Amino acid sequence: MIENRKKWQELLRQTRAYLEVLRDGGIVFAEGRFAKSTAGIEPPAAERVESAKAGRSRPMTAEERAALKAALTDPYARLVPRPPAAAGAPLAHPAATPIKRSRETSAPGPPAKPAKVTLKDRTEGAKVIAAAEDLERLRDLISGCYMCGLSAGRTHTVPGEGNPRAALMFIGEAPGYHEDVQGRPFVGRAGELLTKMIEAMGLRREDVYIANIVKCRPPGNRDPLPEEMLACEPYLKRQIELIRPKIICALGRIAIQGLLRETTPISQLRGQWRTYQNIPLMPTFHPAYLLRNPGGKRFAWEDLKAILARLGRPVPAGRSGP
Ligand code: SF4
Numbered sequence: 001m002i003e004n005r006k007k008w009q010e011l012l013r014q015t016r017a018y019l020e021v022l023r024d025g026g027i028v029f030a031e032g033r034f035a036k037s038t039a040g041i042e043p044p045a046a047e048r049v050e051s052a053k054a055g056r057s058r059p060m061t062a063e064e065r066a067a068l069k070a071a072l073t074d075p076y077a078r079l080v081p082r083p084p085a086a087a088g089a090p091l092a093h094p095a096a097t098p099i100k101r102s103r104e105t106s107a108p109g110p111p112a113k114p115a116k117v118t119l120k121d122r123t124e125g126a127k128v129i130a131a132a133e134d135l136e137r138l139r140d141l142i143s144g145c146y147m148c149g150l151s152a153g154r155t156h157t158v159p160g161e162g163n164p165r166a167a168l169m170f171i172g173e174a175p176g177y178h179e180d181v182q183g184r185p186f187v188g189r190a191g192e193l194l195t196k197m198i199e200a201m202g203l204r205r206e207d208v209y210i211a212n213i214v215k216c217r218p219p220g221n222r223d224p225l226p227e228e229m230l231a232c233e234p235y236l237k238r239q240i241e242l243i244r245p246k247i248i249c250a251l252g253r254i255a256i257q258g259l260l261r262e263t264t265p266i267s268q269l270r271g272q273w274r275t276y277q278n279i280p281l282m283p284t285f286h287p288a289y290l291l292r293n294p295g296g297k298r299f300a301w302e303d304l305k306a307i308l309a310r311l312g313r314p315v316p317a318g319r320s321g322p
Contacts, residue, residue: 129234142215148231150216156183160211169209169245173254174224180217185210193287202316213258229258252286271303282307
C-alpha cells in the first residue's frame with residue numbers, strides 16, 4: 001500500500017515536471033487538450049483569430065505535436081538554450097534578458113524569476129551543447145547561460161574543475177555562497193571536507209573532476225527545483241561525455257535525484273552501485289551532511305574504499321577515513 005502510494009507520488013511529480021517543461025515551452029493544457037500559449041511562440045494570424053474566438057485554446061499543429069512527443073520522450077534533451085548568434089559568442093538566449101540580481105549577499109532573496117525560453121530554442125541549444133568540443137567551450141556556454149531562473153541571482157557560474165581526463169568524478173547538487181563568489185565548486189567548509197576525503201583516498205583534488213547538477217547558486221541555498229535540474233542537465237551530460245570518468249561518485253540526496261530520478265533516502269542508497277550513462281556510480285553522503293553528522297563519515301569511508309577497489313587502487317596505508 002505504502003509502496004503504491006510512493007509510486008503514485010513519484011508519477012505525479014514526474015507529470016508535474018513534464019507540464020512545467022511544456023508550459024515553459026509555451027504549450028498549455030486547457031479545455032481538455034494541449035494548446036500553445038500566445039505568450040510563447042506566436043501562432044499564424046488565422047489561428048490567432050480562431051484562438052481568440054475560442055477564447056483560450058486551439059488545436060496543436062503537427063510541429064507542436066512532434067515537439068510535445070519529443071519532450072515527453074526525453075524532456076531533458078530539450079531544456080537547453082538557443083545557439084549563439086555568432087561563432088564563439090556566449091550562449092545567451094535573446095529572449096532571456098539577464099534579470100537584475102535581487103541581492104548581493106548570501107541572504108535569502110525572493111525566488112528567481114524564470115527566463116522566457118521556448119521549447120524550440122532549447123531544442124536548438126541542445127545541439128550546440130552536444131557539439132561542444134571541449135570543457136573550455138562548455139565553460140563559455142555555461143557562463144552565458146540564462147536558461148533557468150537561477151541565472152538571476154548568481155555572481156558567477158560554477159561549471160566545475162579538475163582533471164579533464166579524471167578517472168573519478170564527484171557530482172554534488174549546487175554551488176553555495178563561497179562557490180558562487182569564487183566560481184569554483186566545493187570551496188567552503190563542505191569543500192574542505194571533500195578535499196580531505198579525496199586525500200584520504202591517496203588522490204589530490206586536481207586528480208579528480210568536481211562538478212554539480214546545477215551550475216548556478218539557488219537563492220538562500222535552497223534545493224534546486226526539478227525544472228532547474230532538467231534545464232542544466234545537458235551541460236553535465238556533455239561534461240561526462242568529454243571526461244569519460246571510470247567512476248562517478250554522487251554526493252547526497254539531490255545529486256542522486258538529479259542523476260537517477262530516485263527519491264529513496266540516501267541512507268538506503270549509499271554504498272550500492274548504480275550506473276549513469278553506462279558509467280558505474282556510487283552514491284554517498286554529501287560532505288555538508290557529514291559536517292552535521294560526523295557519525296556518517298565511517299559509512300562514507302566504506303563507499304570511498306569501494307570506489308578505490310573498483311579503480312584497482314589500494315587503500316593508503318594507515319588511512320582509516322577522512
Ligand atoms: S543553473 Fe544551469 S541552466 Fe540554469 S542558468 Fe545556470 S547554467 Fe543555465
